Amino acid sequence: MRLDETHDPALQSWVESAHEPACDFPIQNLPFGIFKRKGQKEPARGGVAIGDQIFDLAALGVRTGATLNGLAAMGRSAARKLRRELSRALSLKSRQRKRLQKYLVPIRQAELFLPVAIGDYSDFYTGIHHATNVGRLLRPDNPLLPNYKWVPIGYHGRGSSIVVSGTALRRPIGQIKPADAPAPAYAPSRRLDYEAELGFIAGTGNRLGRPIPIGTALDHVFGAVLLNDWSARDLQAWEYQPLGPFLAKSFATTISPWIVTMDALEPYRCAAFTRAADDPKPLPYLFAEDDQREGGLAIEVEMWLCTAKMKSAVHLSHGNFRDSYWTLAQLVAHQSSNGCNLQPGDLLGSGTISGTTSDSLGSLMELTLGGKQPLQLANGESRAFLDDGDEVIQRGRCAREGYATIGFGEASGRILPAVTK
Amino acid sequence: MRLDETHDPALQSWVESAHEPACDFPIQNLPFGIFKRKGQKEPARGGVAIGDQIFDLAALGVRTGATLNGLAAMGRSAARKLRRELSRALSLKSRQRKRLQKYLVPIRQAELFLPVAIGDYSDFYTGIHHATNVGRLLRPDNPLLPNYKWVPIGYHGRGSSIVVSGTALRRPIGQIKPADAPAPAYAPSRRLDYEAELGFIAGTGNRLGRPIPIGTALDHVFGAVLLNDWSARDLQAWEYQPLGPFLAKSFATTISPWIVTMDALEPYRCAAFTRAADDPKPLPYLFAEDDQREGGLAIEVEMWLCTAKMKSAVHLSHGNFRDSYWTLAQLVAHQSSNGCNLQPGDLLGSGTISGTTSDSLGSLMELTLGGKQPLQLANGESRAFLDDGDEVIQRGRCAREGYATIGFGEASGRILPAVTK
Numbered sequence: 001m002r003l004d005e006t007h008d009p010a011l012q013s014w015v016e017s018a019h020e021p022a023c024d025f026p027i028q029n030l031p032f033g034i035f036k037r038k039g040q041k042e043p044a045r046g047g048v049a050i051g052d053q054i055f056d057l058a059a060l061g062v063r064t065g066a067t068l069n070g071l072a073a074m075g076r077s078a079a080r081k082l083r084r085e086l087s088r089a090l091s092l093k094s095r096q097r098k099r100l101q102k103y104l105v106p107i108r109q110a111e112l113f114l115p116v117a118i119g120d121y122s123d124f125y126t127g128i129h130h131a132t133n134v135g136r137l138l139r140p141d142n143p144l145l146p147n148y149k150w151v152p153i154g155y156h157g158r159g160s161s162i163v164v165s166g167t168a169l170r171r172p173i174g175q176i177k178p179a180d181a182p183a184p185a186y187a188p189s190r191r192l193d194y195e196a197e198l199g200f201i202a203g204t205g206n207r208l209g210r211p212i213p214i215g216t217a218l219d220h221v222f223g224a225v226l227l228n229d230w231s232a233r234d235l236q237a238w239e240y241q242p243l244g245p246f247l248a249k250s251f252a253t254t255i256s257p258w259i260v261t262m263d264a265l266e267p268y269r270c271a272a273f274t275r276a277a278d279d280p281k282p283l284p285y286l287f288a289e290d291d292q293r294e295g296g297l298a299i300e301v302e303m304w305l306c307t308a309k310m311k312s313a314v315h316l317s318h319g320n321f322r323d324s325y326w327t328l329a330q331l332v333a334h335q336s337s338n339g340c341n342l343q344p345g346d347l348l349g350s351g352t353i354s355g356t357t358s359d360s361l362g363s364l365m366e367l368t369l370g371g372k373q374p375l376q377l378a379n380g381e382s383r384a385f386l387d388d389g390d391e392v393i394q395r396g397r398c399a400r401e402g403y404a405t406i407g408f409g410e411a412s413g414r415i416l417p418a419v420t421k
Numbered sequence: 422m423r424l425d426e427t428h429d430p431a432l433q434s435w436v437e438s439a440h441e442p443a444c445d446f447p448i449q450n451l452p453f454g455i456f457k458r459k460g461q462k463e464p465a466r467g468g469v470a471i472g473d474q475i476f477d478l479a480a481l482g483v484r485t486g487a488t489l490n491g492l493a494a495m496g497r498s499a500a501r502k503l504r505r506e507l508s509r510a511l512s513l514k515s516r517q518r519k520r521l522q523k524y525l526v527p528i529r530q531a532e533l534f535l536p537v538a539i540g541d542y543s544d545f546y547t548g549i550h551h552a553t554n555v556g557r558l559l560r561p562d563n564p565l566l567p568n569y570k571w572v573p574i575g576y577h578g579r580g581s582s583i584v585v586s587g588t589a590l591r592r593p594i595g596q597i598k599p600a601d602a603p604a605p606a607y608a609p610s611r612r613l614d615y616e617a618e619l620g621f622i623a624g625t626g627n628r629l630g631r632p633i634p635i636g637t638a639l640d641h642v643f644g645a646v647l648l649n650d651w652s653a654r655d656l657q658a659w660e661y662q663p664l665g666p667f668l669a670k671s672f673a674t675t676i677s678p679w680i681v682t683m684d685a686l687e688p689y690r691c692a693a694f695t696r697a698a699d700d701p702k703p704l705p706y707l708f709a710e711d712d713q714r715e716g717g718l719a720i721e722v723e724m725w726l727c728t729a730k731m732k733s734a735v736h737l738s739h740g741n742f743r744d745s746y747w748t749l750a751q752l753v754a755h756q757s758s759n760g761c762n763l764q765p766g767d768l769l770g771s772g773t774i775s776g777t778t779s780d781s782l783g784s785l786m787e788l789t790l791g792g793k794q795p796l797q798l799a800n801g802e803s804r805a806f807l808d809d810g811d812e813v814i815q816r817g818r819c820a821r822e823g824y825a826t827i828g829f830g831e832a833s834g835r836i837l838p839a840v841t842k
């Protein structure tokens with residue numbers, strides 16, 4: 001862990017809402033986003049969340065423009081320097097409070113945008129419990145394929161349809177072929193699901209042809225967001241052989257607006273997932289002592305559901321990225337191991353984060369055993385998959401004894417009916 | 422076909438090299454690209470190829486900037502209008518010849534760039550002969566999967582590693598597990614291959630959630646380029662289950678620098694692929710009478726090989742996109758059928774274009790039966806897969822009785838040795 005004064009749990013801000021007990025954005029967090037004031041003709045620009053406010057980076061003379069790609073490209077040490085400046089400016093001890101007050105905008109009065117222009121989006125499959133759960137539905141005796149414990153399995157996702165939290169999404173239409181039907185039909189998905197993931201935003205890139213060694217992999221990551229990889233299971237089942245998921249996923253992916261930086265995450269680093277005794281050791285390009293010791297990230301990810309009939313959301317599950325079979329550094333090293341270039345703003349998804357208990361399953365596919373055992377909700381409704389009008393809300397949090405608790409805000413999306421003409 | 426005076430085969434240009442018999446760029450073509458003069462400090466900008474020259478679009482007051490995305494976004498009618506202006510300006514009858522002469526730059530003195538900033542790249546699998554050939558290597562009795570004739574199979578590709586013709590590429594390193602080995606090793610690919618494809622560049626996009634109907638699908642395409650989907654077969658075999666190709670493809674994809682517009686391609690439209698009598702009819706969202714009648718594109722794609730020991734390249738194969746099982750309009754309609762949004766500059770790959778004869782196979786995988794029957798080259802060398810120093814050169818052409826023959830230029834790349842430390 002590389003801790004400094006910005007992580008001091010005793011640190012307080014002159015922004016009072018930052019001290020509320022359940023606040024996602026205490027002064028120890030300082031996540032970056034892109035905002036503008038609602039209803040104002042003004043350019044979108046960078047800010048940090050503090051309490052229930054956004055602090056405009058212009059206060060420190062930082063002009064990001066309408067995306068944070070430039071800031072991400074500057075690398076870890078620049079991000080760390082800016083974090084320290086922000087921490088000082090917003091701390092209770094700051095002498096600039098009076099001057100800075102006018103750079104606060106209440107989050108409720110702001111419109112939030114995608115924080116970066118995402119070039120490439122890759123989605124991994126690092127949740128071994130998820131991979132086992134889903135594999136078991138298809139292959140009860142042999143749920144994990146032989147490559148799983150060797151290769152950080154991933155695939156390329158669609159960048160254009162990544163949307164920021166709060167964007168409603170249309171139920172997708174696509175080819176569906178029930179097992180007993182002679183032919184597929186083009187119809188609205190009846191097995192619409194979510195997947196609880198994290199997304200990691202690339203910082204400094206690498207040159208094409210030059211892999212990133214695992215030892216410096218985290219220098220190429222700017223920070224993390226919540227990610228909901230909406231999935232149409234019926235489209236996926238019919239289309240995915242032999243080239244993988246395509247239209248089953250490309251209709252929408254939701255991310256949260258606030259990038260929690262790698263520096264903010266330092267206190268919550270933990271040991272990598274403990275492999276079973278007979279699991280293979282990672283190949284050398286995926287192995288570093290440091291990474292095994294503290295390359296894990298203890299980030300809890302919760303899913304909530306609010307149906308059209310509900311007044312408030314109900315809790316569905318919570319998983320933790322510390323259960324990821326592969327560390328973030330391993331994902332970055334693997335992604336670039338063939339020479340593939342990362343560019344600032346690229347997005348790497350974790351894959352669905354599921355644990356081993358029934359309340360830690362990160363998709364309805366798992367929670368309902370492929371739809372066979374619908375969820376019984378407290379208000380009497382039940383769900384095998386998502387209905388129109390359902391809102392799925394993802395939340396994330398890092399907590400550790402002796403440190404501040406920091407949050408990710410929300411990644412939410414409500415399902416609109418399919419457009420059938 | 423929507424032909425106009427720009428397609429007149431009798432039309433001649435005052436640029437004399439445009440009349441050379443084997444010239445790819447007669448006045449009937451007018452493909453767009455991005456260039457600057459070599460060794461000059463000047464901005465990259467848009468031009469059209471004519472004969473052995475580039476005609477700077479600034480001559481007509483068109484300032485594209487360093488990519489053609491803006492031009493692509495303007496749509497088919499704007500592109501057609503500009504094409505007519507260019508055709509008039511460059512025709513032998515033009516009265517502006519003297520003024521325009523100074524806007525010519527010889528192609529040999531120019532540096533060519535990626536013509537568009539590519540947002541998302543999808544790669545399809547429309548070559549039924551290729552899919553059958555490759556499938557037969559894996560499943561001799563059942564080469565095509567049940568979804569193939571219903572779904573235009575595709576997957577998301579990597580955008581960041583798309584390079585323009587002439588860019589050398591590093592042999593990728595990755596996990597390889599021979600069938601008889603107990604464990605994989607991280608090593609340079611020994612089964613490096615190419616794939617002969619076409620790429621289609623999106624023009625006007627669609628809104629997220631709003632599919633593009635097949636009837637207007639071609640209004641969303643700006644033009645076509647050659648595309649070589651370099652593939653590491655050994656990496657692919659080990660990694661691709663269950664989510665599809667990932668690092669086996671993401672180390673490099675080469676495209677040609679000149680975008681042959683949809684208008685230039687009008688004379689070479691042809692009937693869609695003739696389905697076998699027992700093949701299913703396309704589902705309604707993939708079916709249009711017009712598209713069946715003239716949605717095919719007769720574009721020949723050739724592959725050539727020049728090893729380090731050769732003085733000139735040898736011909737490997739030639740296929741034709743008219744053999745594609747799915748039309749371009751079907752690809753666009755399918756890609757957006759779930760509401761996924763296309764953006765100007767997005768790239769859609771055709772998949773490997775192979776025919777039924779032994780000289781029409783668009784990959785070494787097919788030409789050598791998975792490496793089992795190496796190619797015997799005229800100079801005494803042989804190749805199961807590509808060696809370091811090999812250059813693969815792709816060419817493309819449209820020819821039709823009564824019309825000019827137009828070409829695509831080249832998409833070439835030479836293999837550099839792997840960087841192993």
